[in-house]
Amino acid sequence: MCCEEEIGEMLDSINIIQMVSFEWERIDAISAKVAHKAGKSLYKWNVAQGLSRFDNENKIFGSFDEKDASEVLEWFQSNDAKNSIVILEDFYPLFDENPQNIRIFRNIARGPKDRTLILSQPFQRIPQELDKDVHTITLDLSSKADLEVIFRQCVEDAKYGSQKLDENLKDRLIESALGLTIMEARKVFTMAIKRTNGKLGEDEIRLIVSEKEHIIKNSGFLEYYHHKEGLSDVGGLDNLKIWLTKRGRAFYKEAKEYGLEIPKGVLLLGIPGTGKSLSAKAIGSEWKFPIIKLDMGRIFGGIVGESESNIRKALQITEAIAPSILWIDEIEKGFSGLSSSGSTDGGTTSRVLGTFLSWMQDKSKPVFVVATANDISKLPPELLRKGRIDEIFFVDLPSFNARKEIIKIHLQRLKRNPSDFDLDVLSQACMGFSGAEIEECIKDALFNAFDDGVEIGDSHILDSAKKTYPLSKTMSESIASMRKWAKARAVYASSEEFDGELKNDKDVPQLKQEITANPFM
Template sequence: MRQKITNYIRAGYSGLYLVSAEEQRVEAELKAIADQLEFNLYVWSTTSGLIGVSKPSSRECNDPLEALITFNELPEKTICVLRDFHLFLADPNPILIRQLKDVLQDAKTKNKTIIVLGCRLCLPPELEREFTVLEFALPNKEQLSRVIDGIIESAELKPLEDDVRDSVLDAASGLTTMEAENAFALSVVEKRHLSPALIAKEKAQAVKKNGLLEIVEAKESLESIGGLDLLKDWLVQRKGAFSKKAAEYGLPTPKGVLILGIPGTGKSLTAKAVASVFDVPLLKLDAGRIFAGLVGQSEANLRSVIQTAEAIAPAVLWIDELEKGFAGSKSSGATDGGTSARVFGSFISWMQEKKSPVFVVATANDVSQLPPEMLRKGRFDEMFFVDLPSQSEREAIWGIQIAKYRRDPKEFDCVQLARATDGFTGSEIESAFIDSLYLAFGNEKEPTDLVIARVLNDYVPLSKLKAEQIGSLRNWSQGRARPGTSPEQNERKLRKLAA
């Protein structure tokens, strides 16, 4: 990053826009650059005016317009950081815009650079061409390691063993320097040492703050999923894909998987299990919230999600109900000035080009809502279709659900229960069992096959109500997506073959 900014300044770029929530770290970096280039560094804020950093000085020009005029008077070879200036650009006044353009024009000939520093991108169209936008990446492990050294020294802690240091670094990656410092300090106050678990918890809180990403503690493993043998095999095969060994072997990092299918068939469940297969953190993205109100905000949201995911990587990025987030992108031009289409485009190109070990698991019910580009080969490593569970799959699901609610599956006839629930999804089997528990509890008894049979009598599965929709999804997926279940496990197909 330092090299890149240095090059821009040396090449005479007069307007840079650095997006970062870490003022201190960015300014320290800029100070180093200014020193190296022998430039003067000034920092402006509306509260303290224009302060000279390289040669201490101070001018009272708290108004942004005044600041620009003062900048114009500064000598050649000057870098000036404008803190929070983006806030004046959110609803800009025409005079400020004109002044900024004039100043940038003039600066170009004099080796002067204005750097707008803000936590988000906010540029009116009039200035889009005047500024080069740079996303200041979150601190990498090396930088976080220095923060650890700092805290060890100041809190007089014992030096860390290598493996402990690694887990502390894993726990802290994805945090800003300041957030990491805070988390480390809290850990020292509460535990007298650096506790990866506590730091990870603080990170979960920090990541959640913008409402886009959430670190999910998933307890689900492949054993929690009944059936879906092909999907599971595929995942297990990629188990070690993020390891050093895999990289040395030359395996390309997997991009991700798209799981399509009928509601309640275990798509979200599988997504959660993926993180435990890979043994990496699970990040859940609320795709609907990417599209926030302000102009430019959606793009910034997506960038911040990608940045955090890449900093935490290796990680699984789970996008549940993909169609809800990206539905707008099909007809977007007409409705939102193309924002959804643009954001969607950036997402797709990130998927395509990403080198970082972020495995995307996307789930969707309604493919007709999804833009066709999303489904094209090469976006995801594989697309799976999850159908209604077969007889043997339902047997497995009954067993799993009964055990989940602390009853012994051996006390039940899972084969018969599976026969009685032909056309049920896994989620419906679960809810039928919960109903049975309630019924038995009301009668102060334990649930039995008989109690379940009574509940099933009144139960109409979704597949009966929505037969047509399910049929069309099934048709669509044929030849396009791989089935999650092998033919051997799927008697419906076997019956068809026999006929």
């Protein structure tokens, strides 16, 4: 059901509707369509300009009458407002300034059904007392069809019509703006057209993407990540690579016709520095999907309702540019306060998690979630349930052959020929090292060789390896415990097991959350 139809069906039963979007123009346009179809008068009020009536002939709001909030609410309850729809823009601060407005709104909710208030707001925020009286509609970000209309308007406004634009280029220009609001898209389209005097090309796609990155980054909790790494840059992890290759094919049209569902996501658990984040980045390159990185820690705001609004906005942006990848690095840090959420943050963490999990369960857009975690003890058990994610992979310390592959990759990045090195000896010397520790070992060896004034060789890497004290030694007990947990509950990302020795116990450990979640254990 489209937004206009949803509102139209509510006019005779609900008096107050909250429409959430930064795109006030779309809210105005939707309200105008609903009012025209229902044969009602449309008005708009805000604290800066007052009240204005919509002119159906000229499709604009006329001159404003300087009514304040109390006057417009009094007018709305009078006979003069019968058979009308009134848009109130950014009214939410006035609930705090004058709590009496809450009582007035509750009276309006119980009043005659021949009039409707539409709260036009950039984010969802109403007093708790009005939760049962207000119906909330959150507008999705602009679709490709919406952006095509805006693009056409921008081209016409710039008087660009003498040259026919290549259809493929036009589609790519419009697709590059997915994830932007109507106003943001209009700005970047106009900028691109004026900069080239209408002669649009590949450079303008990069300009639009660059502007989109800037806008997304300004949200404070999202970052547009460029593809640099591929699966060939990931050493080892053959089970994970095979799984990702198969799942990537499920986004094709043929897969849908075959009956396959769109993959939901994957959770990568494991030891720090073993390639979890690198794998997340590589998926975008392998599938040719844009990557949006979500900083879960920055989702949480100080204002009541802000955190929930932030997570909804983040998910909305990733859906708007779908197919896309939502990358959440070290997801456990974002929910570290979950166990005490009710007493320390008023339940905000629990509500944010609930919103995220509900979206994971029900999402229909092709957004693939890649979450990484180092500390499995802090993961909420709800996140581990199948149905929300497709698979849980455990990324262990690299095996002998995986270490050889990692050493080879880093030597090639340094423009050195791996065949000039004894990879077997180096791999054995780096037993127990994570991929990140191997990388740092090679970098350190390069510095030492440069200082000696000679080309880097095996001896430099071996010397650096001897001086390195890896995590497998400092965290042997916790790594052994993590490995046992994963053997019972996750899939190993590599087919080859780590060839070193770690402290081990017989029993499979349980997370504290798992014990709490199961009253019979």
